[in-house]
Amino acid sequence: MPGGTARVLTLSDARSLDPAMLFNAYASTAVLGNALYGTLLTDDPASGEVRYRMAESFTTSDNGTTFELKLRPGLVFSDGTPLDAAAVKYNWDRLKTVPGASAADASLVGSTEVIDPRTLRITLTAPIPKFAQIVVISSMNWIASPAALAAGQQAFDAHPIGAGPFTLERWTRQDAIELVKNPRYWDAPKPYLDRLTLRVALDGGQRLNTVVSGGADVAIESHWWNVSRAAEAGLRTNVMQLSGGVYVALNQRRAPFNDVRARQALAYASDLQALNLAAYNGAGQVADTLFSKQSTFYTDTPLTTPNRDTAQRLFDELAAAGKPVSFTLTVSPTADSKALAEGIQAQLSAFRNVSVQIDVVDHARSAALRTSHDFDAIFSGVFFVDPEPRLWNAFNGQSDANISGVNDEALNTDLQAARTATGEAERKALYAAVQQRLAELVPVIFLVRAAPSALAGKNVGGLVQYGNGSLLPEELWIRR
Template sequence: MRTSRTLRRALAATAAATVLALVSACGGDSGGSGSGPAGASGPPRQGGSATILLPTEAARGLDPTAAAVNGVGDGNRLAAVYDVLFWMDPKTGRVGPGIGESITAADDGRVWTLRIRPGVRFSDGTPFDAEAVRFTYERHADPANRSPQLSSAAGLRLQVVEPLVLRIELPAPNAHFDRVVAKNLTYIGSPEAYRKDPKGFGAKPVGAGPFVLRQWQRDAQMVLERNPAYWQPGKPALDRVTFKVVPDIQQAMASVATGSATAMVTVDYQLIDKGRKDGVTVEQLDLSGGKMVVFNSARPPFDDPRARRAVVLALSAEGFNSVVYQGKAPAARGMFAPGTAFHDPASRTPDDDTAEAQRLLDALAAEGRPLDFTFTTYASPPSVKTAEYIQSRLHTLRNASMRIETLEPGAMTLKTQISRDFQASVFTLWIDDPEPALYTFLHSGGATAWTGYRDADVDRALDTGRRSTDPAVRAAAYAEVQRRLDADLPVWVFQNAVAALAHKNTLTDVTLFNDGTVLFDRLALRA
């Protein structure tokens, strides 16, 4: 399917969210683990300041229709400024209320009713109502705004039924649209503030969250102060939150370990291990999806499934762990991490069969198609090391040649996920529930299905999982997705995802939601 130039621009913002995790890997209905469980409590105190380190700047600003919603990207900044309509608990897979009071389905999931708590106001004093939600969703759906959430909002028919009630009609039934709202459409800005200054809204955002942006020094820090008009009396506990940009993740962890910073967000298994050894408390989520090799199934040589299988069988998930990650990153066994609701113990994604890999390579060469391709990756040490491991494994086999192309994040996004001008690459996907991330990644009708993979059985299984609320039906559907992925190998997951907040036992009431974002109304310093 050819994608319009406008839509490609919108997809660029979506893809940009993934490159924020250059330092590591990438969910399922999984709980927290580690030194302190997500949501752990301790004696809190009122007041104080927290400095939280993030690896990247909010490149497109803090407009909800521009920013990246993932936790390692802009998610924490957005949650602090805007609060959440709804949020998803990765431990249970359930959607919880925030400013949104309830969201309920009718007509087999085609029509949803969203109710908002009374009395909530944006920090500019204007009402947070159904019209504000409608306004934000229509901005997401406008391709001219290049929203990363375009595919989640496209085709929605929105009707303000009452001042605090929004009726949402979907283009097709989705029994899990509440998850779409909680993950992709949860941040709502003030329509009045946006209308006054559309171009400047991303730099001067107005939300209804626990904090208000006071100062922003680009590529350095963002200072937020307690919102005195916050809708929850007595919250937040903190007086101030400062987000600092520290791209060097080793330096960031050292700052946390020595107490010069309060906390950092990370998605790196090795760094988590190092932090624990240095006495750092880690609030950790183990998720599905993860770090994967992605093949462009729409162009040679990987339009031939034998070529994809040959590469995968030449590799080893355990090898990645031991060689690239020094044994700190558990090897994946498919898209769904062990211990999560959709992991199928009977499934084992193929790998580490060099004899069969050689047979396939010889067969391709006999047909005049010896394997010769370029592997495109990020110009960061972990990503380069990953590519070099793949290259070293293929180098031991006949009829296989691989070159490594390294790109900076913006160029990488444009080449792979927008222009789709690649043969094989590396990609990171966080999944706390298959909806909506897996659907948009793999379904052939999805706007972000950029790998060129098309399979009717996968589409049917994803549709079934989207439309059903029966856990057994969903489990069977996603088991079928995994079986088809194991057979076709359009992607190969070698490391399931992790997301964490690391601190020196200084924080309490830490609650991580979605893919590792913090609920800032609860966060407090220990007494």
């Protein structure tokens, strides 16, 4: 039913409303970006097939070296100015220069050229046949008014101009972001709601209880136990089934994890089922393989196999060489992240010659550390339906988004071959080799599958996610 206000609980606060500073994933600011700026593309959450939104098409005729983006006719920003190819060019060129979530993605574009008001031609620095998937899961999907961005961050944060289903009415920092329906939104009669109010709720129990009690209508969720409890309570749930998962990235650029034995010891010491029980009451899905069983790329090769004796032998061997394993694990302030970290700390306390400290930081600080690489070990993740481009970004030695610093010739070769391969059988064989090499090198330790979820009251409908758990607010409706 049209009209009404949805009160939405999110997992992360925004530092700025600049799309370059927003993250297009469930655990950060995806719903805010979608609300203010709309989407060029989305994807089918089951197959990964690209779906067109403000873009009419995005095609390549040379297997991924050049692409042409064609916009829908008549697109305008909320102030009535045209959202045209020049605006997309401005945003994509600018993303390379702004330290943010998608600078590395935008840097894959070597050049952009406006062909006509609706058509932008881009040339990549190297062929990426599935480059559309990078747009789907990044801030490249969000286009803001060039004139508004040029006014500077302070002015833009006060009056952001996008072409999304909602516009900003008020932003009270550390409290609420209040949005109102954009009458110029291209996909009328959407949005169905008149207003959105976004508030951060880091505590998982608080999120769930607030929705159950009617204090909120929708909650973005990351906690498997909450998803299970919400279903039991009769709430509406939408959970994306993705491969990959949440992992501990082990920084190979410095000690102790520049020694493969330290990484292997940590993997052998990790009991994923016990961590799942500690953090999620056993409701999570353990990421013991790279691909989920629903994936066409699934193989049963384990990423880690617990072995306490081997773990202790490696810890002792490192200590005898003057390299005792002592490190800090950096985590975000969510309840499940802290529970996982405490579970890892408890497991390692049973071993000699290893110690770990936990450092809880906010999402902005965590993002900065991933960029500066100033960490020993840090929680991150890679989630996907189709492995390209996410696996290349995460583990190729030439990728700016490679958090762990792994740079292995065989792994690089297989990832690059898989990136450009077109046959599914060839891709499956290459990604099987990638999984085997990751198990040997241990650049990260996968813990659990991600739970990109949205929970809602019984009178709320239209829970639709895309990409890495990016909720589309224009689809929401409330039965009054």
